[in-house]
Amino acid sequence: MRWDPNIKITLRRVTKVFEEKGVTALQDVSLDIRKDKFTTIVGPSGCGKSTLLHLLAGFDRPSNGEIRLDGQMIEKPGPDRGFVFQDYALFPWKTVLGNITFGLTINGVAKSRAQEIAMEYIRLVNLEGFEHAYPHTLSGGMKQRVAIARALAYNPEVLLMDEPFGALDAQTRKYMQGELIRIWERFKKTVVFVTHSVIEAIYLSDVVVVLSARPGTVKGIIEVDIPRPRNYTGQEYLDVRKRVLGILEEEVQKEISMDRA
Amino acid sequence: MTLSTLRTRTAETLLPFLVGGILWEGGCRFFDVSPQILPPPSLIAAQAVELWAKGALRQHILASLFRLLLGYVLAVTAGIILGALIALKSDIRRMSSLTLSLLISIPTITWVPVLLITMGLGDRTVITAVFLGGLFEMIYSTALGVENVNRRIVDAARIMGAKRTDLFFRVMLPASLSFVIPALRLCIGYCWRALIGAEILSAMIRWGLGKMIFEARFWNDVTVMFIGLLSIGLLAVLFDRVFLRRLERITIEKWGIAARIDA
Numbered sequence: 001m002r003w004d005p006n007i008k009i010t011l012r013r014v015t016k017v018f019e020e021k022g023v024t025a026l027q028d029v030s031l032d033i034r035k036d037k038f039t040t041i042v043g044p045s046g047c048g049k050s051t052l053l054h055l056l057a058g059f060d061r062p063s064n065g066e067i068r069l070d071g072q073m074i075e076k077p078g079p080d081r082g083f084v085f086q087d088y089a090l091f092p093w094k095t096v097l098g099n100i101t102f103g104l105t106i107n108g109v110a111k112s113r114a115q116e117i118a119m120e121y122i123r124l125v126n127l128e129g130f131e132h133a134y135p136h137t138l139s140g141g142m143k144q145r146v147a148i149a150r151a152l153a154y155n156p157e158v159l160l161m162d163e164p165f166g167a168l169d170a171q172t173r174k175y176m177q178g179e180l181i182r183i184w185e186r187f188k189k190t191v192v193f194v195t196h197s198v199i200e201a202i203y204l205s206d207v208v209v210v211l212s213a214r215p216g217t218v219k220g221i222i223e224v225d226i227p228r229p230r231n232y233t234g235q236e237y238l239d240v241r242k243r244v245l246g247i248l249e250e251e252v253q254k255e256i257s258m259d260r261a
Numbered sequence: 262m263t264l265s266t267l268r269t270r271t272a273e274t275l276l277p278f279l280v281g282g283i284l285w286e287g288g289c290r291f292f293d294v295s296p297q298i299l300p301p302p303s304l305i306a307a308q309a310v311e312l313w314a315k316g317a318l319r320q321h322i323l324a325s326l327f328r329l330l331l332g333y334v335l336a337v338t339a340g341i342i343l344g345a346l347i348a349l350k351s352d353i354r355r356m357s358s359l360t361l362s363l364l365i366s367i368p369t370i371t372w373v374p375v376l377l378i379t380m381g382l383g384d385r386t387v388i389t390a391v392f393l394g395g396l397f398e399m400i401y402s403t404a405l406g407v408e409n410v411n412r413r414i415v416d417a418a419r420i421m422g423a424k425r426t427d428l429f430f431r432v433m434l435p436a437s438l439s440f441v442i443p444a445l446r447l448c449i450g451y452c453w454r455a456l457i458g459a460e461i462l463s464a465m466i467r468w469g470l471g472k473m474i475f476e477a478r479f480w481n482d483v484t485v486m487f488i489g490l491l492s493i494g495l496l497a498v499l500f501d502r503v504f505l506r507r508l509e510r511i512t513i514e515k516w517g518i519a520a521r522i523d524a
Contacts, residue, residue, distance in 0.1 A: 057416070057420055058420070059416050059419070059420075076419075077416065077419040077420040078422060079420070079422035081420055082420065083416070083417065083420045085413050085416075085417065087413060089413035089414050089416070089417040090414075090417075091414060091417075091418075091432070091435070091436075092436075092516040092517060092518050093435040093436070093438070093512070093516045093518075102418070102421060102423075102431075103421035103422065106418075106421055106422050106423050106427055106431070107421075107422045134515065134516055135517075136516065136517025136518070137517070150417075150421075154421060154422070
C-alpha cells in the first residue's frame with residue numbers, strides 16, 4: 001500500500017479493551033489524520049477520546065488494529081511526537097528553562113544550543129523573564145504555556161494535546177485558545193487535540209472528529225472551513241456548531257439512558 | 262523575615278532551655294540535691310569544658326561520628342538502590358516483601374549480640390548495627406517515593422525520548438526526592454539509636470559516646486552521663502540543621518513538592 005503524503009496518522013479498526021475493568025473504550029476506530037492540520041476529537045465524557053490520544057502517544061497499545069505515523073507502526077512513545085497533558089506534568093525540580101531543554105539534551109543537543117532554542121520558545125509563548133522560575137510559582141495558564149513550549153522545542157512531527165485547557169478558568173482558557181492558534185500558525189504541524197468543549201473544538205480546528213458514547217466509534221467528521229481568526233458568534237461558526245451538536249446530542253442521550261440502565 | 266521577627270523566633274526557640282535550665286539549677290540549689298544524684302547544669306558545663314580540654318570528650322565524639330557517618334552513608338546508599346529496585350521490579354518486590362516485613366520489625370539492638378559473635382567485638386559490629394538501624398527506613402521510603410512518582414511526568418519524559426538510565430536518574434530519582442529527603446532526616450535518627458546501643462554492648466571499643474556514658478556508671482558519675490546525653494542531642498541537631506534541613510530547603514521546598522511536617 002502506498003502512503004498518502006497528505007495523511008500523517010492512520011488508525012485502522014483500532015479497538016481498546018481494558019481487561020481488568022471489563023471496559024471496551026474504543027471499538028473499530030478507523031480514521032485518517034491529515035498532515036499539518038489541526039484535528040480535534042470531541043465526544044461525551046468516557047467516550048475514549050483520551051484513550052485514543054494515549055494510543056497515538058504510544059503510552060498504551062491497542063488491543064486490536066493498527067496505528068501508523070508516516071507509515072510506521074506506533075509502538076512506543078518517542079520524540080517524533082509531543083504531548084501536552086491537562087495537568088501540565090512539568091518537572092517540578094527543573095526551572096522553566098530546564099523543563100524546555102530536557103527534550104533537547106535527552107536527544108543529544110548540546111546544552112548551550114539547547115538553551116538558545118529553549119529561549120526562542122520561551123519568547124514564542126510569552127514567558128520571557130520567567131525562565132528561571134520553578135513551575136510551582138506559576139499560574140495554571142503559565143504552566144500550560146511552559147508545557148506547550150516543552151512539547152514543541154524538540155521539533156516533533158505531531159503535537160498531541162489532552163484537554164490542555166480543561167483545568168483553566170474560562171477567561172484564561174479563551175486567551176490560551178487564541179495563543180495556541182497564534183503559535184500553531186507559526187510552526188504549522190499536525191495537531192491532535194482532545195476536548196469535550198464543542199465551542200473550543202470549532203474555534204481551533206480544521207477538522208472535528210466526533211466520537212460516540214462508550215464504546216467509542218467515529219460518529220462523524222466535520223470540516224471547519226472558517227477563516228482565522230475566528231469569532232464565537234459568526235453565522236458560519238454557529239452553523240458548524242449546530243451540526244456538531246446535532247451529532248453529539250444523540251450520543252449524550254444514549255449515554256444518559258445508559259447511565260439510567 | 263524582618264530582624265525583629267527573627268529575634269522573636271530565636272527567643273521562642275531558646276526560651277524553654279533557659280527556663281528549664283534555671284528551674285534545674287535553682288531546684289538543685291534550693292533543695293540541696295547531691296551532685297552525685299542530680300548535678301546542676303553549671304557543674305555539667307564546667308565538667309564538660311574540663312573533659313574537652315583533656316581531649317577525652319573529643320576522642321569520644323570523633324569515634325562515634327566516624328561510626329555513625331560510615332554506617333549512615335552505607336545505609337542511605339544501599340537503601341536507595343534496594344528501594345528503587347523493589348519499586349521498579351515487580352518480581353523483586355514480590356520476593357522481598359515478606360523478608361522486609363520480617364526484618365523491619367526486629368529491633369536493631371537485638372542484632373548486636375549476634376553481630377558481636379559473627380563480626381567481633383569492635384568497630385565492625387557497631388558500624389554494621391548503625392547500617393542496619395538506618396537501612397530499612399531508606400528502603401521503605403525510597404520504594405514508596407519511586408512508586409508514587411506521577412505517572413504523567415514519566416510519560417512526558419518518555420515521549421520526549423528518555424530511556425531507562427536517563428528516565429531513572431533524570432526523572433524518577435528527582436521526582437521521588439519528596440519522600441527520600443525527609444527519610445534522610447529520619448534515617449539518621451535511627452542510626453544514632455543503633456550507634457549508642459551498639460557502643461554500650463561492644464566490649465572491645467575504647468572510645469565513643471555510648472561507651473563514655475556506660476562506663477560512667479562504674480564511677481556513679483552522673484555528670485559525665487549528662488555530658489554524653491547532651492553531646493548526642495547537640496550533635497544530632499547540629500547535623501540536621503547544618504546539613505539535612507538545608508538540603509531539604511534547597512531541593513524539595515524550593516520545588517514546592519515538600520509535604521511539610523515540622524519547621
